[in-house]
Amino acid sequence: xxxxxxxxxxxRAAEGDQDAVGQLVELxxxxxxxxxxxxxxxxxxxxxxxQLVELxQETGNVGELQRLAEAGNRDAADILSELAEEAE
Numbered sequence: 759x760x761x762x763x764x765x766x767x768x769x770r771a772a773e774g775d776q777d778a779v780g781q782l783v784e785l786x787x788x789x790x791x792x793x794x795x796x797x798x799x800x801x802x803x804x805x806x807x808x809q810l811v812e813l814x815q816e817t818g819n820v821g822e823l824q825r826l827a828e829a830g831n832r833d834a835a836d837i838l839s840e841l842a843e844e845a846e
Contacts, residue, residue: 759785771798779803787813792822807831 759767764785770778779798786794787809795813798806807826811833814822820841826834 771801780805783809790817792819808833811837 767778767782767785771782779801782794783798783803783805785791786798786806790813792810792813795806795810799810810822811826811831813819814826814834815837820838823834823838823841827838
């Protein structure tokens with residue numbers, strides 16, 4: 759996807775186009791783009807939050823899991839609990 763196409767997709771997402779949001783979440787997940795996923799999550803995308811949790815778990819990004827858990831994400835908190843149990 760070109761830079762212009764990505765910019766257009768972001769503009770559509772900012773205007774509330776849920777298809778564009780979904781595409782951005784998918785692309786960001788494929789690229790491992792935490793920053794894009796955070797922006798989308800902050801804008802209210804539950805799918806982006808789920809993708810952030812999944813990506814953080816896959817990459818062992820404990821800091822991101824902690825950030826998400828502190829923001830109230832139960833899945834991230836559960837993963838952190840599992841990691842703590844494994845470490846014992």
